[in-house]
Amino acid sequence: MTTHERTAFDSAAAEDILLRACALAGLVADGVEMVRLGDHAVFRVAGGRVVSRVGRHADRLPSVRREVAVARWLEAVDYPSARLATDAEQPVVVEGHPVTFWGGLADGEKYASTREMGELLRRLHGLEPPPFDLPELHPFDKVKKRLEGAEIRVETRTYLAGLAEELTAEYRKLDFVLPPGHLHGDFNIGNVLRDAEGRPRVIDLDGFARGPREWDLIQTAMYYDSFGWHTEAEYTDFADGYGFDIRRWPGYTVLRSIRELLMVTWLSQNAGADARAAAEVEKRVETLRSGSSRRGWAPF
Template sequence: MTTSERTVFDAAAAEDILRRACALADVEPDGIRMMRFGDHAVFRIAGGQIVSRVGRSPERLPSVQREVAVAGWLADAGYPAARLVTAAEQPVVVEGHPVTFWEGLGDGETYANTREMGELLRRLHELESPTFSLPPLRPFDKVTQRLKRAAIPDPSRAYLQALAEKLAAEYDRLEFALPAGPVHGDFNVGNVLRDVGGHPKVIDLDGFGTGPREWDLTQTAMYYDSFGWHTEAEYSDFVQGYGFDVREWSGYAVLRSARELLMVAWLSQNAGTNPRAAEEVEKRVETLRSGGSRRDWAPF
């Protein structure tokens, strides 16, 4: 099947691509189990010893190539992050979809505490920039790309795109408190896992770019104040670990709104194949319209 023939990227299509990539990379496709499905389909292989990420579309290739370069940079710097495995050149490309193979980290479900997260993020922001160039952070480009693929009602799509344009204009007027530099792009508790030795490591490296460090701080803050997913004590530990409270900066509300929009756009990609996701997207859109509480947003 060619790239043009595959019109649906669902769990079955992703696993088919993974199995073909395993053959090319000389990896045994034993015990394949899907972990999550978003911009990538993420699988555990060989009892969790290997984690594979299958890009949703050929458009993901540049960011995955950057992810591979970032992984090498962080390894050379001795920074605790996910490491690539297999001797094959990565990413492996099947039907245009980029596929990567990574060391499995523990059970894949044991997360760092928030103080460790803050300390790791501070260390990341203190690293010297890599010798290769990182693209400027352009979060609203992702919204547009995701909405193009989303099978959602036209009024919802139009509302989300208009909101993105409004927030992009506000974002461009912000005056940031911290110096710009390399950022993870998607730093949150779900992306800081413990390895088999119990040591926290940062994963999901494909969103790296150059931009305001406040962007990396916002998710943990909003998980506390908007969603209640962190306690006050946990958020305080994060602030102490990093050394700066982004909630006290004047532009925080704009970044929080941008992050919420990205969460909705991310989920909208699955609306065409997952009725529960489609229902959740519409609920979230209504919440954004009305300014209602985000505390009943279901996790995906």
């Protein structure tokens, strides 16, 4: 199948790209299992011993190359993060889609404690900056592209685009209190997994950037505050582990709203191929419109 013939990045297309990348990297593609589909398609390969990430768009290539550089930097300073697998040059590129291979972490579903998360994030932010440039954080960069490609109702697209404009203006007014520096960019419980020895490791390194450290704290706070996915004790452990409670900062609600918007637009990418995702997008948008509780948002 050529680039021009491929019309959608769905699970079948992603797996086709993965199988071809495995051949190029010299990996035996047995036991392939999809984990999730978002900005990347994530697969377990070789019975979970390897995890592969297939970029949705060719424009993901710069961030994936940065992800590989970040992984090598963190390994060099002995920070507990995901490690690249195979001796092949990475990323492997198939039809413009960047594909990377990583050492599997346990069964992929054993998470760190929230206190460990806070301590790991504090340690990460305390590292000397990497020996290469990181881009500045631009939280809204992905919103436009996601909405352009999403198969959602016109009214929904218009509302989300308008909300993005409003929040962009609010973001520019924020007075951050933590010193800026390098960021993970997507720090949450799903991205801190245990390895085979039970040690926590930070994964999904493609969002590294420079910017306000508050950005790395927001998701754990809102997972407790907005969705009830963490208990109060778990959130307290996270804040104590890091040494700062972002909910006490006046700009918290603005960052929370931005992250909620990103969660909706991330999911909107799958609306055309997944009826459950499409329904969840509309449900989430209705709560954004009405200001009602987010407790009914289903994890994806």
